[in-house]
Amino acid sequence: xxxxxxxxxxxxxxxxxxxxxxxxxxxxxxxxxxxxxxxxxxxxxxxxxxxxxxxxxxxxxxxxxxxxxxxxxxxxxxxxxxxxxxxxxxxxxxxxxxxxxxxxxxxxxxxxxxxxxxxxxxxxxxxxxxxxxxxxxxxxxxxxxxxxxxxxxxxxxxxxxxxxxxxxxxxxxxxxxxxxxxxxxxxxxxxxxxxxxxxxxxxxxxxxxxxxxxxxxxxxxxxxxxxxxxxxxxxxxxxxxxxxxxxxxxxxxxxxxxxxxxxxxxxxxxxxxxxxxxxxxxxxxxxxxxxxxxxxxxxxxxxxxxxxxxxxxxxxxxxxxxxxxxxxxxxxxxxxxxxxxxxxxxxxxxxxxxxxxxxxxxxxxxxxxxxxxxxxxxxxxxxxxxxxxxxxxxxxxxxxxxxxxxxxxxxxxxxxxxxxxxxxxxxxxxxxxxxxxxxxxxxxxxxxxxxxxxxxxxxxxxxxxxxxxxxxxxxxxxxxxxxxxxxxxxxxxxxxxxxxxxxxxxxxxxxxxxxxxxxxxxxxxxxxxx
Numbered sequence: 001x002x003x004x005x006x007x008x009x010x011x012x013x014x015x016x017x018x019x020x021x022x023x024x025x026x027x028x029x030x031x032x033x034x035x036x037x038x039x040x041x042x043x044x045x046x047x048x049x050x051x052x053x054x055x056x057x058x059x060x061x062x063x064x065x066x067x068x069x070x071x072x073x074x075x076x077x078x079x080x081x082x083x084x085x086x087x088x089x090x091x092x093x094x095x096x097x098x099x100x101x102x103x104x105x106x107x108x109x110x111x112x113x114x115x116x117x118x119x120x121x122x123x124x125x126x127x128x129x130x131x132x133x134x135x136x137x138x139x140x141x142x143x144x145x146x147x148x149x150x151x152x153x154x155x156x157x158x159x160x161x162x163x164x165x166x167x168x169x170x171x172x173x174x175x176x177x178x179x180x181x182x183x184x185x186x187x188x189x190x191x192x193x194x195x196x197x198x199x200x201x202x203x204x205x206x207x208x209x210x211x212x213x214x215x216x217x218x219x220x221x222x223x224x225x226x227x228x229x230x231x232x233x234x235x236x237x238x239x240x241x242x243x244x245x246x247x248x249x250x251x252x253x254x255x256x257x258x259x260x261x262x263x264x265x266x267x268x269x270x271x272x273x274x275x276x277x278x279x280x281x282x283x284x285x286x287x288x289x290x291x292x293x294x295x296x297x298x299x300x301x302x303x304x305x306x307x308x309x310x311x312x313x314x315x316x317x318x319x320x321x322x323x324x325x326x327x328x329x330x331x332x333x334x335x336x337x338x339x340x341x342x343x344x345x346x347x348x349x350x351x352x353x354x355x356x357x358x359x360x361x362x363x364x365x366x367x368x369x370x371x372x373x374x375x376x377x378x379x380x381x382x383x384x385x386x387x388x389x390x391x392x393x394x395x396x397x398x399x400x401x402x403x404x405x406x407x408x409x410x411x412x413x414x415x416x417x418x419x420x421x422x423x424x425x426x427x428x429x430x431x432x433x434x435x436x437x438x439x440x441x442x443x444x445x446x447x448x449x450x451x452x453x454x455x456x457x458x459x460x461x462x463x464x465x466x467x468x469x470x471x472x473x474x475x476x477x478x479x480x481x482x483x484x485x486x487x488x489x490x491x492x493x494x495x496x497x498x499x500x501x502x503x504x505x506x507x508x509x510x511x512x513x514x515x516x517x518x519x520x521x522x523x524x525x526x527x528x529x530x
Contacts, residue, residue, distance in 0.1 A: 018435030022123070024095055026183040028191040030208035033177070036202035037147075037162045040179065043201040046066075046151070049194075056084050059165075063215055064114050064136040072220075074256035082112050089114060091124055092212065099253050099372070100188055102210075117212050140169040140215040142460075144176060153194055156186015167211065169219035178207055189376035196369045205360055206330070206368050208256045226268035227257035231280060235444050241381070241392040244287060248375050253279035256368070262310070263359055265352050267317040270310055271332045277307040280371075282438040286403045287380070291388050295379040302367035309358035313351030318472060319479050320344055327502050340495035343487045360516040396406045400443040401528045405519055407436040408526060419511075423474055430467040437464060443528070453527040463521045466514040482530045495519070 059080040065071045071078055083181045089109045095101040107118040114136050119127035135143055144165035151158045161180040166173050179198070181191050198204055209217075209224070217224065232252075233246050253277035261269025284300040287293070320341060327335050358364055358394070373379075381392065391399070414429045415421070421429065437460050447453055480496050487493065 003227070004109050022093075022095075023105060024097075025092070025102050025104040026098075026100050026188055026191070027102070027194050028100055028181040029175070030179045030181070030195060030198065030204040031207045031209075032162075032179055032202065032204055036204060037164065037177065037179065038204040040198055040204075041147070041149075041162065043198075045197050045201065045446065049151040049153055051152060052433055054147055057146050057148065059083050059142070059144045059146050060112075061142045061211075062112055063139050063141070063212055065139045066131060066135045069139075069216075069220070070127060070131060071463050072216055074125060076125060076127070077210070078114060079212070080109060080112050080114055087112055089118055091119060092210070093124070098188065098249065099208075099256050100183075100191060126353070140167060141221045142167050142176065142211050142215065143243075150184070151194070153186075153190050155193065157184040158182065158190060158194060159184050167215050167218055169215060172218050174214060174218050176211070178500060179204065185454050187376060189373055192369050192373035192376060195365065196373065199362060199366055199369070203362060204365065206256075206259070206365050208259050220288060223264045223266055224260045224269075226261045226266060226272040227254060228272060228274065229254050229441075230444050234396060234443065236397060236398040239392065239394055240394045241378070243396040243399070244283075244380060244392075245375060245378060247283045248280070248371070251276060251283055251377060252371055255280065255371075258357055263356055266447045267314075267321060270317065270352075272315050272357055274307055274310050274314055277303050277310075278434060279438050279442075280521040281307070282435045285435060286407070286439060289406075290391060290399070291380055291384045293380040293384045295383050296407045299367070299371055299374060302363070302370070306358060306364050306367060310355055313348065313355045315479060316344060316348035316351050316474050319476050320348060322505075323472060323476050324499070327499060330502075332498055332502075335495055335498045336491045337495050337498075339489055339491045340349065340483070340499070341478065343489075343492050347479075347482060396443075399445050400446055401530065403439055404436070404443065404526065404528050405530050407432070407439055412522065413437055415518060415522075421514050426467065427474075430464070430471060433460065433464055436460065440527075456524050456527045459521045459524045463514075463517045466510065466517050470507065470514060471509050475506050476503060 059078045060080055063077060063079045065078065075094055078090070080087055080089045087109045089107050091105045093103045095103050103124075105119050105124055109115045109118050116131075116133050116134055142165060144163045147162040149160045149162075151160055159182045161182070162246055163178050163180060165176045167176060181194060183191055195204075195206075213224070216222070230250065233250060234243055238246070255273065258269050258273035260274045260277055263269075281300055281303050284296050284303070288296050288300065323346075324337060324341060339451060381389075384392075411429065411432050414425070416431055418429075437457070440457060442459065444453065444457075476499065479501060484493065484496055
């Protein structure tokens with residue numbers, strides 16, 4: 001009989017086991033360049049917190065899945081780890097209550113092979129009721145030298161693992177050098193706080209991928225996919241204080257999820273990272289205007305600097321992959337767009353290199369950890385004026401209506417005489433409308449079921465799309481000017497002229513349509529009570 005079926009039978013009569021909440025691991029990972037592990041271990045801040053010199057183990061872990069990767073597709077990982085003569089089987093799954101948490105089930109087993117009957121697989125996922133143990137095959141292996149040290153910190157206890165080793169998938173290998181901070185006692189803020197202290201010691205980078213994710217990427221030759229924003233988790237019963245935590249946490253999770261795709265030169269990864277930062281800045285924008293919290297102001301400034309570093313890469317991606325690609329489909333005679341594409345390619349590469357540098361930059365990593373710390377500590381509670389404290393206890397519905405009304409009124413004021421707006425003024429309006437749309441999407445669950453909701457967002461989205469197309473034309477002119485200054489080829493200049501003429505026609509043709517979209521949006525009733 002399949003191991004999964006035996007496990008299900010074991011659990012069938014055990015209602016207490018089924019009712020138990022899943023065990024959760026809370027962990028912060030930091031990538032460490034060569035030599036950085038020794039720097040951290042020898043630092044005074046680390047030595048003062050360490051209980052002892054710790055223990056060193058050699059760990060070998062084999063990760064298993066079915067031939068068609070059913071566990072991977074379900075967001076699960078299954079490994080068996082050997083430490084000396086002991087074997088431990090572990091199943092992990094991403095949790096939904098924060099970017100540092102994963103659900104984790106462990107049990108001792110007899111050998112370096114999976115034993116589904118040793119774990120309460122019925123509690124974990126229904127998928128194990130469909131998989132027999134003989135369907136599981138090795139996918140990749142990790143071999144690690146782990147130095148494990150327990151630290152006593154002011155707000156808890158942290159177990160620190162210094163891991164050096166390799167991930168192996170067939171003939172492919174990838175080195176490992178990282179620090180894992182696992183929370184044993186206290187709150188997750190202790191991890192962020194201690195991680196920030198380590199950035200003062202060595203050039204560490206926040207690692208958002210688990211060993212299993214890296215192993216699957218190596219074994220399957222896949223790049224992590226970009227992650228779009230999920231639905232807002234706000235509820236009608238939330239207070240403003242609860243809503244702030246949910247909003248910022250949701251934005252934080254999208255930022256972290258797109259760091260690796262962006263590093264991998266995935267255009268959509270860079271795009272979604274920028275979107276995540278815009279959504280975060282939108283939340284900080286209206287929160288600062290309601291609460292005037294200095295900590296939120298500082299986070300906004302850091303997010304702005306990070307987002308700015310992503311701009312050139314995104315602009316070149318749009319120009320080469322979308323703008324130029326669309327014009328090429330027209331097959332204009334005697335125009336060689338291939339040489340124009342070749343002239344832009346090095347400039348795009350410079351932009352992508354700047355993205356990777358920015359993500360690795362210590363200032364960026366300090367911002368990412370500071371954002372997590374602010375969310376965990378609810379920092380806005382401590383630095384707002386005493387007269388504003390009452391706002392935190394307000395119903396979120398009241399707060400949301402106030403925010404959306406203010407943003408819409410400001411947009412209408414900025415869009416007066418829309419047809420005659422100069423490019424700079426239209427750009428400012430476009431940015432404000434993005435804030436309005438992101439805010440509307442944030443607060444959408446508070447107004448679920450209201451008839452005007454879909455219509456309002458549709459008209460706002462169509463207007464934004466039109467303004468975005470007009471802005472892409474302006475951006476393309478700047479990019480073409482950059483190419484023109486560095487290219488001597490007549491074919492390149494001829495192609496630049498063709499693109500300029502084509503986009504000039506599109507701009508004129510779209511002007512009237514864009515004005516119509518603005519008028520339709522202005523006539524659309526808001527879905528929130530004003």
